[in-house]
Amino acid sequence: MPSTRRPGYKAGAGRPPSARGDSASADVISASKDSAATGPDVRTPPAPDNVLSFPEPKAKRRKRILLGTVGALAVLIAGILAAAVYSPVLALQTVTVEGTKLLTADQIKTALAPLQGKPLPQISDGDVTALLQPLVQVKEVTVQARPPSTLQVKVTERVPVALVRQGEAHQLVDADGVKLSDTADPASIPLPVIDGGNGTLPKDLFHAITGVLGALPADVLARLSSASAKSADAVELKLVDGQTIVWGNAGEKELKAKVLEALLKAPADPKNPVRVYDVSVPRHPVTR
Numbered sequence: 001m002p003s004t005r006r007p008g009y010k011a012g013a014g015r016p017p018s019a020r021g022d023s024a025s026a027d028v029i030s031a032s033k034d035s036a037a038t039g040p041d042v043r044t045p046p047a048p049d050n051v052l053s054f055p056e057p058k059a060k061r062r063k064r065i066l067l068g069t070v071g072a073l074a075v076l077i078a079g080i081l082a083a084a085v086y087s088p089v090l091a092l093q094t095v096t097v098e099g100t101k102l103l104t105a106d107q108i109k110t111a112l113a114p115l116q117g118k119p120l121p122q123i124s125d126g127d128v129t130a131l132l133q134p135l136v137q138v139k140e141v142t143v144q145a146r147p148p149s150t151l152q153v154k155v156t157e158r159v160p161v162a163l164v165r166q167g168e169a170h171q172l173v174d175a176d177g178v179k180l181s182d183t184a185d186p187a188s189i190p191l192p193v194i195d196g197g198n199g200t201l202p203k204d205l206f207h208a209i210t211g212v213l214g215a216l217p218a219d220v221l222a223r224l225s226s227a228s229a230k231s232a233d234a235v236e237l238k239l240v241d242g243q244t245i246v247w248g249n250a251g252e253k254e255l256k257a258k259v260l261e262a263l264l265k266a267p268a269d270p271k272n273p274v275r276v277y278d279v280s281v282p283r284h285p286v287t288r
Helices: 023-038 058-086 105-111 125-132 203-215 253-265
Strands: 094-098 138-146 150-157 160-166 169-174 179-183 193-195 224-229 235-239 244-248 276-278
Touching (some): 094 105, 125 138, 125 150, 160 179, 193 203, 203 224, 203 253
Parallel strands (some): 160 193, 193 224, 244 276
Antiparallel strands (some): 138 150, 160 169, 224 235, 235 244
């Protein structure tokens, strides 16, 4: 049988590379498998010898400086305040008093004696009010420190509106019914007398009367001789000249006070003097 081999044909030339037993090919395949198993050989590049730094932004630098300055000032101020609060240089030595009539300045100073030597920044209105509380004549008080060592005290006293007669005793009271003092010479005090008799005046009648007196102007109050009430709706006042004022209840006190003041300022008629001023209905007052 004739040969079908082409000229120049060599045995094994047609086999694929994988079947040739080529050692080089085997090495390539082995290297590929190792590479796939272990991953690529990645190495961290060395850090550069020189690092380029950028300047701090001006706005950020200003903010940092500002915050630092504010913090330093806060610490300084806190230190100054702490030194002032506890400094013996600001210790109280002198108390000045204003506004007293029923009381004396010495009574106020004596009551505030426990504050002597205490630094002024540590003294509050509440401290002074608490020490003056036993003095019932004091209604309000304001305090002002005058460094280095003076405390100024302004007193607002209760305003007396009547004398309450209890038997032979007379007590000075304000519009709230607070007893301010006793007096042995009621004739020397130009205030109306509330006759409480030998007993105690009922509280509702007492407050009805003092509420009316507290609404009157000082010049009208000085012209009254007495005040009484059969009930809370029937308050009557007496003038030193003998006239009677029918007041009624405690309603519309301010309007009644203005109407009464106007009636008392009206020219008197010698032929027909007024004996009664009735302001119980203040929009329609009556004189007779």
